[in-house]
Structures are given as structure tokens and as C-alpha cells.
Amino acid sequence: MFQTRIHGRGGQGVVTAAEMLSIAAFLENRHAQAFPNFGSERTGAPVVAFCRMDDKEIRLREPVMAPDAVLIQDPTLLQQVDVFQGLRQDGFMLINSARSFEALGIGDIARNMNPLRCVCVPATELALRFLGRPMPNAVLLGAFARLSGRLAVDSVAAAVRTKFSGVVAEKNITAARAAFDEVDRQLTQQAGVTHS
């Protein structure tokens, strides 16, 4: 089983991101379960959503407390919520930011993890460029597909089309593919550093 936890704020599409992730896995013939951990339902409040994927039926209903991957849609949560709670050292960490882990103040955490599994992606900037709106959720799923290697970016695109239609869907997909490429570029560069 592969468990993902998504952190963001009300209005950023955190719950929708987890749902799309589960749909992408479903489209690849896997079992998936997505559910929110609703707190106060208001714009800007911290929101958490979960997605589990497995090759067999998922019966477990507890919140994801030891995630294989953490997606952070809003880096201002880093100082507010224990977003890395239970994250394994060999887990995946994906943060929506144009800044580095050091600049975000989490250099210590990132250094303890596999550098090929930790990435910052400027998803909000990509969303603004391709969609004209600061909606990072679908964009980050494109990045997640590359980082985790668990999903084809085409499955993410198909999942986006179940939630959005027409131009909005296509712009989200374009942005998601751009995020996929950005992670690819960073990981290729990182692999070079690791090998040299």
C-alpha cells in the first residue's frame, strides 16, 4: 500500500487533489481510497486529505499517520502544522514553492531524506502562468507522478478531466505536465550530483 497525505488551505483544492489522485490510480486498475480530514470548513484554514493506493481492496479507515509521501500545497503551513508527522526517511516530499528547502527553513529535514525523493516545485507560479489562477492542486499531481513514479502523468491528466471540463481541464493538464517536466529536470540534475 502507498499512502499519501496532502496539506493545504481551504480553497486550494486539497480534497479535490486527493480525489483526483485516487481516480488516477483507479484508471490504472488499482484500488484507491481518498478522504478528507475536515477541520473548520473555511477558506484559508489548514486542510488535510489522504489517498491510499494498493493492488488489493483497502479496508483500513484510519487517517494516514505514517505517509509514504507528503504533498504540501502551501509552504506557510510548514511553521504552523506538523506536516511531516510520521513521514518515513525514505518517503517522498513535494512542496509547492519556488524556494529551496534551506530557504524554507526545513533544510535539516530534507538533508535526512533521500535527495531523489524531495522536491520543491513552483506550482502556484506554474498555475498562474498556464491557468491564470493560483490553483496548485492539479499541477502538483503532475509533479507527484514524476517524483513518486507511481502514476503515469496521462492518468493524472485523465483524472483532471473527470473533475474539470473544457479549457480549464486542458490548462490544468498543461500546467501539470510542465510540473512533471520541472521535477524531471531537477531529479536528473540531482542524480548527476549524487553520482559525481
Place this chain on the structure above:
Amino acid sequence: MTLKQIEGSQGVAEAVALCRPEVICAYPISPQTHIVEGLGEMVKAGQLRAEFLNVESEFAAMSVAIGSSAAGARTYTATASQGLLFMAEAVFNASGLGLPIVMTIANRAIGAPINIWNDHSDSMSLRDCGWIQLFAETNQEAIDLHIQAFKLAEELSVPVMVCMDGFILTHAYERVDVPSQEQVDAFLPSFEPRQVLDPARPVSIGAMVGPEAYTEVRVLAHAKQIQALTLIPEIAAEFKAHFGRDSGGLIQPYCCDGAHTVVIALGSVLGTIKDVVDELRAQGCALGVLGITSFRPFPLMEIRQALLGCQRVLVLEKSFAVGVGGIVATNVRMALDGTGQKVLTVVAGLGGRAITKSSLAATLVAAMNDQLEPFSFMDLQHEVVDRALGRERQIRRSGPVAESVLRDIGVVASKIS
């Protein structure tokens, strides 16, 4: 059938639509809202030919349901928590009159303190109102139980609640198999009411009954529940023949053969319990699980039979009767009357508190080692309770309890579980 990855609420909305309801009346309340929103959209889009009534309250929702069901229309509504309490008087009337309404309860805690999260307090508060109560373990089962519920309700002329855990199921995306219209039509005949308000053949429904016959009318209501004990498994078997799936029935035993300790629960927590039990069984623990699908009628004989041979029963319940203890456990004790089997009660998941594998495993191990109190709360913060009691002893005007406890434990928004 079509496999879909959809929200539980959407799945239930589609299942209800496949049952061709003629009247849908509802008032929105979390976590039920997505179900009736989904149905409302289908009616508006012309996909479902039904009268959709936006009513002004839950009391009105059930009152409309009573009227439309008595007029011979297949009728559906849904609610949760305070909404169910607000319609309580009409809920008793619906069953007292024997009207086959189907209602989803998206299980949620009851205030005060106000709490939107899941537990079973709402359904349990009306457990003895004369409705049949079926609890779904998964979204697939929630879909299947709704299809079975209309058949059961209309055959017996008794209303049915399908209870599904709020948020945990209603807001969860998971794979479901949605039947085709042809399949549901073949399984569920059109509504042939046992009683109907028909101008061509006038009757009145709802006579005042005095001491001369009130007991007899109530006993007849009980007789319907007893008939349901036979009909529920029959309908589940028929459902399997049509749809190829085991869904519903009275109880669902899991690894009970040879188990020394059996865990009893209702609803979605059964999945987590089965995962824990599988892991403990792999270590040699003689554990089993018994899911109760039909809480009303309560299958006393079937539960007694399923628990034959086990030494100890652990009832894990998401509600409790303040001042006494477990509700499900009290019923289970009735089923085990005279057997001498030990019944332990653990209250868990109140107001949405996460029921984790680790806490479950610790509880089960303690139970097997006879180290569990007869009545306990999983993951209770004893020190918080003790401090609050201490404040009340020391200060006369100790203030409102909920506020004082929240101040004591500090900010909780940053916690994941």
C-alpha cells in the same frame, strides 16, 4: 454494472436514483448534503423523474415523506445528527403508521458540544423508533443496502434507515460497482403499497387508538421487525443471485470459527478491525470479528449462534448511553443471556476521534490478556477529564465545560490524528 471511483455520497445518490423514487424531500445537513445534492442535480437534469422538494426543515422533510408515502409514492429522504433529532416526532409517526420510507443517515455526533464529525449517536438515539436500521461497512455496501432497503420496506410496509458513517464513507472516494437500471428494475418491482390514500377507495390513516388496542398495534409493529429477521437474509440472498455480491444480511462473521475472542462492531470501522485482526491472527491470536448489519431488528439468535464457542466478546461502539454505558453491548448481553460469556465494552471514535490500528491492537491484546476493564473508552485523555473534575471541585462557577476543556488542551488544528 459499471466500476467507478466516486464519492460515497454520489454512489448512494446513483443507487437511490436507480430505485426510481417518486418523491425526494430533504433538508441539507453535513455530512448528508452531497447525497441529496446529487439527487437534486439528477432531477434537474431530467435524468430522474421524481418530485424533488426543498423543505424548510427536517421536520418538514419527514412530514412530506409521510404524506407522499401514504399517497402511494416511493419516497426517499436523508439526514444526520441534529436533523434526525429535529424530525424525531415524525420519524416515530412514519413507523407507527407503517409507511415504507427509505432514509439515509450519514452518521454524525450530536451536540452539545456541537460536532460535525462521525459517530453513531444519531442513529442510536432513535434505535427504538420502529424503523429498521441497517449499517453499511463500505460504500459498495451502502449502495447495495439502499437497493435492498426499498424492497424490504415495501414488502413489510415499514420504514428503513440505511446508516453510513459520515465523512468516513460519505466523503470517501473508493471503487464501487454501480448496477445498471435493468438490473435494479429486475430486482426491485414497482411500489405496490399495502395501504394507500386513494380518492377512489377512501380510507383514513392515523386513527387515535386508546388503551383498548394500543398494545396490540405496538405488538404488530414488533411483529414486522420479527418478520424482517427472516426477510433481510432472503433479500440479501436474492440480491446476490441478481448482482453476484454478498451484501447486507443480518450479521457478517469474519474468522469466527475457533476464535476465543470476537470483536463486534457496526459500520466502516469493521474494515480497520479486520486488518488488525488479520495481523494478530498471523501472530497466533485466536481472534474473530462479527459485523452487525441489522441493528434493528436485533438478531439475537443469529448473534448467539455466531458467538458459540468463544470465551469473550469485545463490543466496540461509536456511541454510548450516558449514565449506563454501551448500547450495542447491552443488546449483545441479551443475545448471550445465560451463556456466561464475558462481554467487554469499548467506546471509540466519538465525535470523529480517529480509530487507529495501533490503539485497536493494544485494546485487543489487553482484552485477550484479561487486562481490559468491563467498560472503557479507547484513547481517552484521562488527565483532561481529571483536571476538569478538579476545577469543578475547587470553583463553584467553574464555567462552561466544553470551553474549559478546549482551553486546557490548547490548539488542536495542528494535529493530524
